[in-house]
Amino acid sequence: MDIIVLLFELFSEYFYITVDLKECLQSADFISSSDENFKILEDGSVYTTSPVSFSAEKKTFSVLLKDTQEHVQKKIHVSLVEEEKKARDTVLKRTKRRWGPIPSVMIENSLGPFPLQIQQVQSDTAQNYTIYYSASGPGIDQDPKGLFYIERETGNIFATRAVDREQYPSFQIICFATTPDGYSPEVPLVHTIRIEDDNDNAPYFTQDLFEFSVLENSKPGVVVGRVTAEDRDEPDTLHTWLKYRIVSQTPPVTPAFSLHGDTGVIAVLLPQLDRELVSSYTLLVEVRDMAGQPFGLCTTGTVVIRIEDTNDNAPSFKQTQYETRVEENRVNVEILRVSVVDLDEPGSPGSGAVYEIIRGNDDRSFEITTDKNTNEGVLCVVKGLDYEAAKQRILVIAVNNEAPYMLAPHSQQLSQSTSSVTVHVLDMDEGPVFKPCHLRIDVKECEDIGTSIGRYVAEDPETGNSEGIWYETVLSTSLFGVQHGQGRGRGKEFAKGSYFYLTDGKTGTGTIQVVIQPGNKNYPRITKTEYIMCRDRKPICLTAQDDDESPYSIPFAFHINDRSLASSWKITRHNDNSVYLSPKGDIPFGIYRIPVSVTDNGGKVGEHYIRVNYCDCVTPSECNDGGPRVFAGGNVTLGLWAILAMILGSLLLLLILITICGCCGSGVMHRQVTDDCANHNLIISNTEAPGEEVMDHNIIPLQNTCDQGGYGIKTGDQQTFEMVKGRGHTLESVKGGGHQTLGSVKEGGGGGGQPMMDTCRYSYSEWHNFTHPRLGEKVHLCRQDEEQKHSEDYLLSYNYEGKGSLAGSVGCCSDQHEEEALDFLDQLEPKFRTLAETCIKR
Template identity: 85%
Template sequence: SLELCPLSCSGFDLKECLQSAEFISSSDGNFKILEDGSVYTTSAVSLSSEKKTFTILLKDIQKEVQKKIHVSLTQKTRHARDTVLKRTKRRWGPIPSVMLENSLGPFPLQIQQVQSDTAQNYTIYYSASGPGIDQDPKGLFYIERETGNIFATRAVDREQYPSFQIICFATTPDGYSPEVPLVHTIRIEDDNDNAPYFTQDLFEFSVPENSKPGVIVGKMTAEDRDEPYTLHTTLKYRIVAQNPPVTPAFSLHGDTGVVSVLLPQLDRELVPSYTLLVEVRDMAGQPFGLCTTGTAVIRIEDTNDNAPSFKQTQYETRVEENRVNVEILRVSVVDLDEPGSPGSGAVYEIIRGNDDRSFEITTDKNTNEGILCVVKGLDYESAKQRILVIAVNNEAPYMLAPHSQQLSQSTSSVTVNVLDVDEGPVFKPCQLRLDVKECEEIGTSIGRYVAEDPETGNSEGISYRIPPGQCNWISIDENSGEVRTIKVLDRDVAEMRQGQCDISVLAIDRSTGTIQVFIQPGNKNYPRIAKTEYIICRDRKPICLTAQDSDESPYSTPFVYHITDRSLASMWKITRHNDNSVYLSPKDDIPFGIYNIPVSVTDNGGKVGENHITVNLCDCVTPTECNGKTRLLSGGNVTLGVWAILAMILGSLLLLLILITICGCCGSGVMHRHVTDDCANHNLIISNTEAPGEEVMDHNIIPLQNTNDQGGYGIKTGDQQTFEMVKGRGHTLESVKGGGHQTLGSVKEGGGQPMMDTCRYSYSEWHNFTHPRLGEKVHLCRQDEEQKHSEDYLLSYNYEGKGSLAGSVGCCSDQHEEEALDFLDQLEPKFRTLAETCVKR
């Protein structure tokens, strides 16, 4: 046989056999199987001529599944440098390496070296695998192939990776492994880089008031992510502040964070809660340790350490005899304990003066008051006054506070005065309800109310009346007790309380009862439309009519609307919107105008209200465009006012007069006047504008007047002298003085009659006459700072050198031959229309 050193067998892919294997073992202790499937010898193995076999067992403990792998070994001889060396002590198992968390380097940083003694016999190459090398976080460590030095490439966070276990391999160049793979641990040494923190943002505790010192209130816990069981995670607690800042009420255990009572007397009535600011620091509380603060709120629970006491020690009240189940008094107490808690809830009792059980006292849970009632009728003749003594306790038992004295039970006395009542006839029932509708006729019988003599059981000999000063709408018959109305009832008047009128009825022996007359709603109001004026534009959008009725149901809505005028009903339509409103819209073919539409509204009780709606159907886009100029239409016909008709008549007469004047003027002019070519040069254009506009209405320019009504413009001078344009046949322009005016005016021929003008003056005559005067006037009126008139203020129209080809088309021009009007074909449409109007046909 051949003695072998520990050897490595071929590996197995164990995952293919059993992927969920949790336990791997060998049937032969001389062989070891790693997780990656590698098989190694643990000691020297001697193989005989027979094959060496063993079994690998794979187990899944949870699923209770196991599988076996049978391994057969064969002999293999190997010569090491042709000599067999004795093994010496190995250095293949170094102590675990340590690397400081958050190390600053420099990197790469050597942290350990592994060496195998087999390097004395073989050429050894080192390699490694595992977390930090070829597993996440990859590339954190590497090992030098020839030296076995292990290096770190960057800093490590211990809280994320506290340690690494890597597998180191020592192999020869041909792949032989003279060493069993080494599992090497690299531990990350902790750095105090995490401050402690509280496990809750706010700790809330409660403790009963008057608790003894040492009673545990609660525990504040904090944690630290640094390495456990080191100074980095050794925490110390302390109270930094207390609110309110009175005598310290609680203590805090520095190591455990337990809060306990310190103050010997906690009084909820003085301080209902405390707020503690607590600090936790690592490094066992040393000043250089990291710290954090947290908050704890401690609420003081109430205990019944305050006894209730009456606000008054004496009360006095009264009650009529024979009254039963009536409240006669309310008493109240003062209790400093928490309101609404059993420690402040009052429990009342009558401890004296109620031997016959005529009285009873209960507690009002809302107000904590005691309600004293009479449960059995009292007799005035037996006792005119009763004196009671009442006491008060709490729902919870009283707890004596430390250093306080026992309090006695609080009591109060109540004096009850019994009032004498005439025990004559009694009304049955003592309160009678009668329902009557408002607006009933006067004298309507609404019921009967009678009293009985308790001794005889009948109403004989009893008369009735209503004492003065009460509701004066109702009367009662003195003998029969029949109730009637003496006025029209109205439930809306101030004397009626929500339609109710209470009346006391008195019998002759002073027995009294009460009648409650409830006035039911009636149909006394007419429905009416609140808004009656509207504007509808050209889009003819409907308007909404809404009626109002002050009556209550069933005499109000739903309303029924109707147009009472037939002609308007055919022009307008009503569409229902809801119970109290409708839409009113015009039909498409009605003209614009103002319409007065009568609309009747009928309520649910049949009462009809007449309304008149004024609608301005206006040719507008928005209602604001309408200025009340639309005609008023009624019944579909146009109705005009007196002034409108008069204006139309006067306008027609004026138009007729103008037409007659124009026709007469044009006719005579055509028949008796002859227009030369030179006259036509100036008839169409007499100024630089088509019509005198605002630009010529200067206070220095006035309209010129001449004898033939052909207007022009002159310049008004400072001495009121006027230059007028005149035309004269065969005359030259000359100055004629008259009437205080200097005019270039009409020249009279024979007998002072005005001469008929046949032509305007020539341009040169006009220019020579007006230009100096215009220049002088402009110079005087419009001077600038340099005493020069503006150059562009006066612009003269240049004369073209000859007259216009067209003759005059004025209505007063002479025209003997129509053949000379060919120039009209070259005029614009407006002038052509004017010319055609003035030509004789």
């Protein structure tokens, strides 16, 4: 919003323009000018604060409006432009005038008569001009509207009705003095009308009821609480100067409290407040204004003061002597109730009784407790009494309170109240008694069934011996048994970390607590058995674990069982349950199966085979477990030509064996075959010449006949014999990685082998040591497709069933230079020709 005013020269404190503020901002909490030479009143009037002269340029300033509640700010731009002088300009250069009467005062609740003149305002300019007076503001054209008005010609201000100061303590109105043509020779006057207070409001308490509490026997001067009151009349005057006092006390006994007249603080006055005499007091208090003068206005209120209990009264027994009786050997039975008298507040810690047996209960046979509902002492027998030992027992019982005793002022210390109880023990026919009544037996787990774990004997209290006593279990369990007549427990089955309770006896009972102690029943085991070692030969960490607890688990001892491997591999201790496995020197790349035993702290030994693939790689992920292999049985590496020779020999051997098996009807075997393996591999027939029945289906595949140690090669869906049992040795099958491998075969009658048979020419170990690495490497490397993936033909394990072959190792694969002793094969030549002719016909 922009305003342009044409002026030529401005005088100090003269009215020049009125700005309509409501068009820009409806309600402004803050109105100011950007130019200190101008001021703006709340009605939008603009006045100069000092003379302002113009040069040729334009004079501008801004009116700033701000609503602090809604955080809205707006600005009005005012431009003053110089214009030509007029004849009236000489009048405006007169000396400035001032008018400012003192603030008006109006009595609150004035009785009139109304309208009531309260002030007159006049301007000095009335001597030269005809002046009309007007006013605006609260009480005139703002709420409460019509309360005041000003006479136009005289400037007298009148009130039209009475005013409540508590609602409107003062009014600020703006008075104007103008000429008939609208000229304002005076600056508007801000006039204050103050409403003078009348003592028309009585003080009042801030609460309808004040409640306080104080401990009994409190000393005089102890503050109980404070009452507060307020007055709506004008602060810091006699009308709000308040005084307090106690009007009355209930019950109307000796005054127990005092009330400070100025602060309203209530304090203890009576030196002895006894809750047992008076539990609470009610005070009627008064507050009066005018400093407590009789003509002041007053109000009364109620204060309730409750006296809290302290343990100033000791409990005492109603009787000093009691008598009761109980049967011997009775347990956990109530035999007597005792009661006390206590004057303190019922249900409070000061009256709650606590009983104790102070004499006559050295063996802890009795126990006394408190019944919270009745506050009585309940005497019970917790251990069986023996009539033969004592026919009566005399107990001394004392009583105290839950809260500590507080001695009242001017009172003497009271002694503890006691009472004696005579307990008569009645004789009964008793059964046997276990000694001790509770027996603990520690048993190691894994004990054999029938192992004696302890002895628990009872005796007859009448005779003092154990003769004629029969034992049996009252609470049965499948884990333990009792040897009747002797009281000796025998273990049946044990569970680690469990507790078992047996109760024995017929008329007497005892408790056996069997504690299972940990034993060494588990073997230590290596958690991981297959590893890949690259050419950096970083040591392998072997970790073992044992399910047993200390001291039957760690520390573990690791050992390499094979001497040949122990010379090239070493174990270095890492901690109690792990070691490092690493080669001692240079070894060729390949796969090693290293037998490692682990011994726990209790002597249990677990044996494992660690499979290490020593690979020519940088990281284990680069190694695909292929390439030349080195087996634990010997360090032999096969070349390409040797592998081809192995394959050719193996195929020849396979063909010969199939031919032998196919000769089922061409003649009689001239050589007597006694070995079981030979009998099953060479089909015996009484036919001398080939018969018509010699067909394709008579050429059958070789079946596995050995129970242990035999191996076969699976080609398609057929299985052929690869290895046979040698003379004087058995084949031992060793598991590795979840299946049987060629490298797992050991020499010379290892564990689990069959009795040695001397029916073949060459020993199994001699043949195995030569052919095993060659044939195994060839099968592993050559039975791969073009993409270097293994085909479906794999090594399969067969079991050796009894005896080896008479032929021993046949074929070129054996590569033996000594006499092969295969003369008996010459006798098979006709049958072989018959088989060949049959195959050609196919």
